[in-house]
Amino acid sequence: MRQASRSLSALLAGATREFAHVMVIDTPVGFRSMDAASYSPELARLTVVRAPALDLAGEAAAALAKAGAGFILLMGRSRSIGLDHSSRPPTAQGPC
Helix, strand or coil: CCHHHHHHHHHHHHHHHHCCCEEEEECCCCCCHHHHHCCCCCHHHEEEEECCCHHHHHHHHHHHHHCCCCEEEECCCCHHHCCCCCCCCCCCCCCC
16 A cells, blocks of 8 residues: 555544544545555445546535535546646665
8 A cells, every 4th residue: 555545544433533424535546445445434424426537526615615515535637737746667675
């Protein structure tokens, strides 16, 4: 498992213990539930929604935030603003 994936999975699992409900808004290439499972999230507090496109995922996140959602994890790729780290080759340290 890559370091970024581990960090997000740990963050997500912690959020399910801190907040009443946690939302993951995902595009088809992002969230891997098996990575998160290793950190024992509270599954009854977790909802994962797959959006067909990043712009729709952003709209969903904005609507949930306005509605008072406590924790929203928005997953996806966006090369235009430099957030896509998944296609970068491993660093000199190698994969974690």
